[in-house]
Amino acid sequence: NTVGVISYNQNDTYNGLTLFTSLTETYLINSCGEVVNQWTSAFPPGNAVYLLEDGSLLRAGKVTNTTIMFGGTGGIVEKFDWEGNLTWSFTMSDDTTIQHHDIFPMPNGNILILAVTIMSNAEAIQAGRDPNLLTDGVLFNEQILEIEPLGINQANVVWEWNIKDHLIQDFDVTKDNFGVVENNPQLLDINFLGGLSGSENWLHMNSIQYNNNLDQIVMSARHMSEIYIIDHSTSTAEASGDTGGIYNKGGDFLYRWGNPQSYRQGTQNDQKLFGQHYPHWIPDGLPNAGQLILYNNGFSRTPSFSEVFILTPPTTAPGVYDYTSNTAYGPTATDYTYTNPVDPINFFSRILSGAQVLPNGNILICDGDSGYFFEIDSNENIVWEYINPSGATGILSQGDDPEGIPNLVFRAHKYGYDNPAFTGRDLTPGNPIELNSGINEPCDVLSTEEFAFEDVTVYPNPATDVIKVNSTHQINKIEIYNSLGAIISQVSNSNEINVSSYNSGIYFVRISSDTRSITKKIIKH
Ligand SMILES: O=[N+]([O-])c1ccc(OS(=O)(=O)O)cc1
Numbered sequence: 001n002t003v004g005v006i007s008y009n010q011n012d013t014y015n016g017l018t019l020f021t022s023l024t025e026t027y028l029i030n031s032c033g034e035v036v037n038q039w040t041s042a043f044p045p046g047n048a049v050y051l052l053e054d055g056s057l058l059r060a061g062k063v064t065n066t067t068i069m070f071g072g073t074g075g076i077v078e079k080f081d082w083e084g085n086l087t088w089s090f091t092m093s094d095d096t097t098i099q100h101h102d103i104f105p106m107p108n109g110n111i112l113i114l115a116v117t118i119m120s121n122a123e124a125i126q127a128g129r130d131p132n133l134l135t136d137g138v139l140f141n142e143q144i145l146e147i148e149p150l151g152i153n154q155a156n157v158v159w160e161w162n163i164k165d166h167l168i169q170d171f172d173v174t175k176d177n178f179g180v181v182e183n184n185p186q187l188l189d190i191n192f193l194g195g196l197s198g199s200e201n202w203l204h205m206n207s208i209q210y211n212n213n214l215d216q217i218v219m220s221a222r223h224m225s226e227i228y229i230i231d232h233s234t235s236t237a238e239a240s241g242d243t244g245g246i247y248n249k250g251g252d253f254l255y256r257w258g259n260p261q262s263y264r265q266g267t268q269n270d271q272k273l274f275g276q277h278y279p280h281w282i283p284d285g286l287p288n289a290g291q292l293i294l295y296n297n298g299f300s301r302t303p304s305f306s307e308v309f310i311l312t313p314p315t316t317a318p319g320v321y322d323y324t325s326n327t328a329y330g331p332t333a334t335d336y337t338y339t340n341p342v343d344p345i346n347f348f349s350r351i352l353s354g355a356q357v358l359p360n361g362n363i364l365i366c367d368g369d370s371g372y373f374f375e376i377d378s379n380e381n382i383v384w385e386y387i388n389p390s391g392a393t394g395i396l397s398q399g400d401d402p403e404g405i406p407n408l409v410f411r412a413h414k415y416g417y418d419n420p421a422f423t424g425r426d427l428t429p430g431n432p433i434e435l436n437s438g439i440n441e442p443c444d445v446l447s448t449e450e451f452a453f454e455d456v457t458v459y460p461n462p463a464t465d466v467i468k469v470n471s472t473h474q475i476n477k478i479e480i481y482n483s484l485g486a487i488i489s490q491v492s493n494s495n496e497i498n499v500s501s502y503n504s505g506i507y508f509v510r511i512s513s514d515t516r517s518i519t520k521k522i523i524k525h
Helices: 121-126
Strands: 004-008 016-022 025-029 035-040 045-051 057-062 075-080 086-091 097-105 111-120 138-150 154-162 205-211 216-221 226-231 255-257 277-281 292-296 307-311 315-317 336-338 354-357 363-367 372-376 382-387 413-416 456-459 466-471 477-481 487-492 496-498 505-512 517-524
Touching: 016 045, 045 413, 057 097, 075 097, 086 138, 111 121, 111 205, 121 138, 138 216, 216 277, 277 354, 292 354, 292 363, 456 505, 456 517, 466 505, 477 496, 487 496
Parallel strands: 045 097, 097 205, 205 277
Antiparallel strands: 004 382, 016 025, 016 413, 025 035, 045 057, 057 075, 075 086, 097 111, 111 138, 138 154, 205 216, 216 226, 226 255, 277 292, 292 307, 307 336, 354 363, 363 372, 372 382, 456 466, 466 496, 477 487, 477 505, 505 517
């Protein structure tokens, strides 16, 4: 296969549904690449998308904004129900502000929004920016808003944080924020450019993720090659200062990691991150819960290669980060690093991307540039691979070469079948996204150990009491799965199985000899 499911180890892949958005469409696919649900927006991605526990979809869309333009802008946040109806939307795009990259659905129903707002060059200079380091007419402030959705297209802003309130500079004693950069790692040096030129988009934040246990937010600044953690328990007034909140640091950084050159506590040799994406706390109940996982893109280093990191920020109490003056924040080493085991340069995405720990310990990795998702097990075996068939030139056909056709994906999320979003839903898979999948249905022909489809017949279909399997091969096992993927019965060394007690609906019959197997769909009347 060239697109859709490329490989699938059915024993070791975490059984769930994978969500991603491409162009105007958001797809929920099963491990066979078959579409279980699909939502259509009027807008391309802007960029994050989430399935919520009530089965609705929260998605950022990209609107036209001719004043503020950069890779990753959005401008509208939309909510759709499971059936695809738009139930709420909120536009945040004008000449002075635009939502970009990430949003985050909070447990209380509110939504965190990442946005830039415009600072004039005069404001930037008053804040201590070296005028020689201003290459555009404005400078972007990064802002996080918490909004409470209202009605069908409104929201209340209930909390706000701005990076412009947490700056330091040692360039001009007559301007604001003057101080000793290396003694104030809780603040951002407005004259540190991460090796770049001082363009308006100097930080390029690309994610915000929330931890409800700690009431903290972790964010990623691609151009600084740093991640930052802040307190969310503050009032908006406290979030603009340096006291208050559970951790009593106001809106200052509680923690930062990735590039201590930014606060002059390290050299290039201490830089760990290079244009990273999607740092987030591993959720409760999963392996390594509470640690941070992120995708380190590894651009702007030689050679370029990507990594997935799991790391533990050193703490003295939950959410209280350990810091020794005149040093860099720890850790000096990650707990886990994934690189391509053959040659690191084989795994690289310059932009976008993310990684997610799954309940069985596997990690789903999204190589965003190539629209390529792969799942690794704890021995780093690749157990599932998928290439987004939705290209900028149209939907690709099975057999088409996706190389060079933009099919980028910001992130992929896998949701277990036990997710509340799926309770009571019809999860009958439809067709794969790619065209001409036909008899090339990945789950049927991927493995050479699969039977050819015509070698096995299951009848009658629809069935009412007994189904029979006809094959020229010796059949060792017949298993029946429901549409949630749960096994409900099996027989060994028999060519028939009784289904009379089943409810009406769709079931999957997995038929195995000692060397081959195949799955067929049946309808029970
Ligand atoms: O082309 N884009 O859609 C795009 C480019 C860059 C970008 O920023 S990044 O930090 O997520 O790579 C986001 C989206």
